[in-house]
Amino acid sequence: MSDKPKVAVHKFASCDGCQLAFLNAGEALLSLAQQVELVHFAEAGPMNPEARVDIAFVEGSICTAHDEERIQAIRRNSQYLITIGACATAGGLQALRNLADGQQWLAEVYASPEYIDSLATSTPISHHVKVDHELWGCPVNGRQVMGAIRSLLHGAVPVVEQDKVCLECKRQLNVCVMVTKGEPCMGPVTRTGCGAICPSLGRDCYACYGPAENSNTEALGEAFRQLDVLPATIGRRFHFINSGVEPFTAAGQRWKRDE
Known part of the structure; x- marks a missing residue:
């Protein structure tokens, strides 16, 4: 054995x-x-x-x-x-x-x-x-x-990545797709881990890796609204891959109520 x-x-x-x-x-x-x-x-x-x-x-x-x-x-x-x-x-x-x-x-x-x-x-x-x-x-x-x-x-606790995707974009010198293209990017509230794959290819983040530490979903939702994104669409961005975890659950419900 x-x-x-x-x-x-x-x-x-x-x-x-x-x-x-x-x-x-x-x-x-x-x-x-x-x-x-x-x-x-x-x-x-x-x-x-x-x-x-x-x-x-x-x-x-x-x-x-x-x-x-x-x-x-x-x-x-x-x-x-x-x-x-x-x-x-x-x-x-x-x-x-x-x-x-x-x-x-x-x-x-x-x-x-x-x-x-x-x-x-x-x-x-x-x-x-x-x-x-x-x-x-x-x-x-x-x-x-x-x-x-x-x-x-080796008897050690695995490292938990808590940085936001935005920080990974900074490290890779990516141009911000939300600032330059008006894309509703979830990077400001999403933990890194993927290496910022989507923003590196000019696409907005879809929050695949879940909420990062201290995610300000309220501010991000308002930023999306300033980009003329409809409330129902904002709600769906939070209620997508990780809809079952806070603060994404509450953020999605809030914007869907406003549609």
Whole structure:
């Protein structure tokens, strides 16, 4: 039996994009495989969902009663539990159902909604079990994942990035798309981690990495309004990828009331 630290990657309601961050790590993943034992990672091959592990990565939100049972078992079998991506940390795009009547949506979409096993809400993993560390992003990237594993293997707490995307743009000498192009960019309230990919390509930030520390959503919403963005559109910018986390939830609701 291997004496390497054991790692598992579990999936809940999600698109699998964050799991691909592992697979896309390429050579770094091969190096990791020499240091740890991947005992469960369905997308990569190993299947042992009930294994006891040192580190469990969890992608996806809780959307069914079975999900609730499964995450409890994963927590019991894991020394460290790390959520990866917007779905696991904030409920994801599917958390938009939390702002409406989820059962009504099912009735409008399915001819026999009584056969659909779905909770009325989509909630992050931390609403159900203790989470030791969160990696934000939609999706996360390999650098985040590998960095977290290396820190834990050396007995250190993984570094949490709290800088705003605007600071990353400054570092990269990007021209501000909101100032120069009038684009409603979410960079002033969004944590960095992606490397400011969208602004670097002349596009506005969509807040994939969730709210940064001390996010002034009120001021940003007013700035969008000065750009002649409609209140409903401003609300949708906050109620997008990370609608299930504050302060984005409240900001989106505020602007939708003003439409």
